[in-house]
Amino acid sequence: MEKQTWIPLNNFFYELGQVFELTIQGIKGIFQKPFEKRNFLQQLEEVGVNSLPVVSLTAAFGGLVFGLQTYLAFHRYIGPGSESQGGPIIAVGLCRELIPILVGLMVAGRIGSAMAAEIGTMRITEQIDALLSLGASPIRYLVVPRILASLIMVPCLTLYGDIIAIFGGFAYNVFLMKVNQTLYVQNTLKYFEMWDISVGLIKAVVFGLVIAVVGCWQGMTTEGGAEGVGRATTKSVVVASIVILILNFFLSKLLPSTL
Amino acid sequence: MSKIRIVDLYKSFEQKQVLKGVNLEIMAGEIMVIIGQSGSGKSVLLKHIIGIMKPDQGQIFIDEEEITSLSGEALTKISRKFGMLFQGAALFDSLTVAENVAFGLRRHTDLSEEEIQQVVRTSLERVGLRGVENLLPYELSGGMKKRVGLARAIAYNPEIILYDEPTTGLDPIRADAINDLILQLKEQLHVTSVVITHDMNTTYKVADRIGMLYDGRIIETGTPEEIKNSRNPVVQQFIHGRAAGPIVEW
Numbered sequence: 001m002e003k004q005t006w007i008p009l010n011n012f013f014y015e016l017g018q019v020f021e022l023t024i025q026g027i028k029g030i031f032q033k034p035f036e037k038r039n040f041l042q043q044l045e046e047v048g049v050n051s052l053p054v055v056s057l058t059a060a061f062g063g064l065v066f067g068l069q070t071y072l073a074f075h076r077y078i079g080p081g082s083e084s085q086g087g088p089i090i091a092v093g094l095c096r097e098l099i100p101i102l103v104g105l106m107v108a109g110r111i112g113s114a115m116a117a118e119i120g121t122m123r124i125t126e127q128i129d130a131l132l133s134l135g136a137s138p139i140r141y142l143v144v145p146r147i148l149a150s151l152i153m154v155p156c157l158t159l160y161g162d163i164i165a166i167f168g169g170f171a172y173n174v175f176l177m178k179v180n181q182t183l184y185v186q187n188t189l190k191y192f193e194m195w196d197i198s199v200g201l202i203k204a205v206v207f208g209l210v211i212a213v214v215g216c217w218q219g220m221t222t223e224g225g226a227e228g229v230g231r232a233t234t235k236s237v238v239v240a241s242i243v244i245l246i247l248n249f250f251l252s253k254l255l256p257s258t259l
Numbered sequence: 260m261s262k263i264r265i266v267d268l269y270k271s272f273e274q275k276q277v278l279k280g281v282n283l284e285i286m287a288g289e290i291m292v293i294i295g296q297s298g299s300g301k302s303v304l305l306k307h308i309i310g311i312m313k314p315d316q317g318q319i320f321i322d323e324e325e326i327t328s329l330s331g332e333a334l335t336k337i338s339r340k341f342g343m344l345f346q347g348a349a350l351f352d353s354l355t356v357a358e359n360v361a362f363g364l365r366r367h368t369d370l371s372e373e374e375i376q377q378v379v380r381t382s383l384e385r386v387g388l389r390g391v392e393n394l395l396p397y398e399l400s401g402g403m404k405k406r407v408g409l410a411r412a413i414a415y416n417p418e419i420i421l422y423d424e425p426t427t428g429l430d431p432i433r434a435d436a437i438n439d440l441i442l443q444l445k446e447q448l449h450v451t452s453v454v455i456t457h458d459m460n461t462t463y464k465v466a467d468r469i470g471m472l473y474d475g476r477i478i479e480t481g482t483p484e485e486i487k488n489s490r491n492p493v494v495q496q497f498i499h500g501r502a503a504g505p506i507v508e509w
Contacts (some may be wrong), residue, residue, distance in 0.1 A: 034366070034473040042353075122352075130349035131343075132409075135335040248318045 022143065022220070023213050029137075029144035036145050043149035047111050051157055058102045066090055068096060070169070071177055077248060083173060084183035088191035090169035091127045095192075099161040100195035100200045103247055104207035108240040112215035116147055116236035119219025120229040128220070138220070141201055141239025147212040154202045154208030162197060203251050207244050214240040262287040262419060262451040263308060264451040268317035270303055277303050278314070279475030290445055292462045294497065296506065297470035301455040302346070304472065305421050307507040308453065309341050310334050321419075336472075339367055342412030342450075343421040347495075348404035350411070356383070357392035360411045367415060382410040385447070386440055403435035406440070413444060420444065422454040426461050440462045459498055472498065473506070 070086035070093075078085070119142055122128050128138050173179040218236040222228045261284045268281040277300040285291045297303050306312040308319060310326055319326050332389050350359050360379045364370055370378065379392065386406040396404060403424065412420055416446050422441065426434035426464040438461050443453055456462060462469060463483050479486065479494050489495060498506030 072486050081377070125347055126345045126349040127351055129306065129311050130343070130345055133338060133345075135338045135367055136362070 009159075018214060019217050022139070022217055023209070025139050026213065026216070027141045028127055029140050032140070035139065039141065043145045044153060045144075047149045048106065048145045048153035048156060051107055054225060055103055055157045055161050058166055059099055059164040060168045061152040061242070062098050062102050062161075063094060063165030064172050065145070066165070067169030067172035068092075071173055071179070082131065083177065083179045085187055086173065087170070087184040087188035088169075090150050091166050091188050092196045094095065094149050094165045094169065095162045095196045095200045097200075097248070097252065099165050099202040100158050103154060103158045103161050103204065103243070104211070104244040104248075105241055107150075107157065108211045108214075108244060109226050109237050111150070111178075112211040112240045113233045115183055115212065115215030116218040116222070116232045117229055119216060120222030120232040123220060123252045124220045124225055124228060127140055138144075143212075143216045143220075146216055147209065150208035150212035151205055154203040154211065158200055158204035159197070161201040162200060193258060195256075199251075202255065203248060206247060206251065209234050210243050210247065211240050214243065260287050261285065263453070264320040264323070265304075265308070266318045266320070268307060268319065269285055269315045270300070270307065271313065271315055278307075279441060281317070281472070281475070281477055283470055283477050283480070285451060285453060287451050287466040287494075288328075288445075288449060289466050290347065290441065290465050292454045292456060293470045293477075294391035294457060294459075294462055295455075296497070297457060299472050301472055302423055305343070305453065305455055309343055309421060310338055317499035318381060320385070321416035324339075335367075337362075339415065340418045340475060341417075341421060344405065344408045344412050344423065344425055346424040348396075350399075350404055350407055351428075354395075354397055355392065356388075356396070356399070357395050359396070359407060360414050362411065363415045371384055371434075377412055379485050380416045383407070385413065385444070386407070388409045392423075402429055402436070404474070405429065405433075405437055409440060409444075413448065416448065417450060417452070417480045419451045422452065422456075424456055424458075425430060425454060426456065426458050431460075432460070434461065435464075474499075 067086075067128045069091055070090050071083050074086045119128075122142070131138050170184065174181045174184055215236045218232040218239070222232040223239055224231070263283075263285040264357050265281055265283040268278050269276070270278040281304060285446055293364065302314065307314055307327075310329065313474060314327055317327070321337055321340060324337070326334070329337060334500050349363065354362070357379050360382050364375050364378060365450070372448065383389065383391065386405050386409050388403065388410065391399070391403065391407070396407070399407065423439065425437050429437065441452060442465055444450060452465075452466060454461065460467075466483050468480060468482055469486045470477045471486070473493050479489055481489070486498065492505050496506050
């Protein structure tokens with residue numbers, strides 16, 4: 001009985017060790033030859049370019065609603081005329097928290113699941129065995145290009161999302177609610193720092209790594225036919241999303257508020 | 260001279276012991292057909308021979324070089340001796356037929372692009388395919404996929420070709436065409452072939468020798484005639500496809 005209780009815990013730590021090993025191999029593989037340039041370029045397009053529409057939409061509405069709530073808060077609690085002070089709060093909140101999280105969750109849903117499904121299908125149709133039989137490493141051929149593309153593209157998408165979202169918050173306050181444009185911009189420039197953008201980008205690098213490693217890991221360990229691929233796909237989104245949310249708190253706590 | 264020698268091979272997955280001491284010797288240039296029930300561990304054995312799986316215990320010698328302890332570049336070097344046709348062909352979905360066939364060549368040879376294209380054409384012609392270079396795997400029929408898989412396996416002149424259920428899922432005519440190809444490739448390329456199957460038509464047509472895998476061991480080896488005349492009731496039940504007999508596992 002006692003032995004059985006420990007089995008899930010042992011399995012969890014065993015799996016965690018395997019994921020860690022995959023992460024190390026994946027990162028090491030970036031600096032080793034042969035580099036799968038074609039797969040890397042495909043993944044850059046898949047992770048980056050093809051995610052632009054969903055990131056644009058999410059960031060725009062994220063910025064609009066953040067602008068709306070900040071306007072309401074200043075209008076209600078500080079008083080009419082104070083709304084222009086919301087500019088830096090909107091920019092800092094969006095760049096440090098909301099946009100990295102939204103982009104991370106969106107990319108986990110769109111790309112992490114696709115990675116798990118594609119590699120999982122390759123696994124159950126013996127394409128991964130075929131790679132090995134042809135002397136190619138599945139880590140270098142499949143995992144390394146996906147990790148590198150995510151490490152590069154998730155921060156790029158976050159930066160792009162920051163710009164769209166800040167403009168969304170600005171547009172709501174200045175164009176819709178007629179807040180004083182000059183004061184809004186002056187306040188924003190006075191209190192908003194490059195470090196705020198950097199914090200979001202550091203988070204995005206970590207989230208990119210999490211999305212790629214979880215997606216690839218779920219794919220590489222897929223078992224049990226089409227049902228197994230479905231399970232791996234769902235699990236990749238759930239696990240990556242939870243890890244992103246947990247890590248976000250710790251990164252927010254650890255990274256200094258200003259430099 | 261033995262090309263492949265398997266000594267006391269054991270493999271288990273979680274609680275299930277699949278291989279329980281396999282011993283087998285395959286001579287250079289022969290076609291060895293390994294027969295056995297579905298799920299008896301035939302594919303597992305094949306994946307050990309090519310080095311994709313590591314045994315719990317036992318040794319495999321290729322040209323008298325022990326391979327189970329190899330990894331990295333040393334294993335890659337040995338894997339160049341092999342070509343493998345997978346059960347479902349295992350073509351890479353995102354690559355065209357030509358790119359699939361050229362996959363090993365691009366990684367392991369210094370051939371120019373023009374030479375690679377020439378080898379791709381020759382390999383495809385050897386398996387009876389023309390004008391399919393730019394098609395994607397989903398555009399091919401089951402039989403064509405197997406042929407492309409075979410073209411990929413022979414593209415860089417392997418010394419050993421492994422066939423995992425080469426005729427499964429094919430109609431009898433296409434299956435026989437694949438059997439003819441196995442024989443042709445043996446004649447043309449002088450390769451050693453290992454075929455695993457439960458199709459007795461294929462077995463009798465292509466085999467120089469047959470080995471039967473049952474309960475994790477090779478229980479009998481011999482020429483097709485010797486196997487037909489075997490006194491082992493398990494072998495007799497299997498080759499005649501009888502439901503009643505000592506084999507009761509489902």
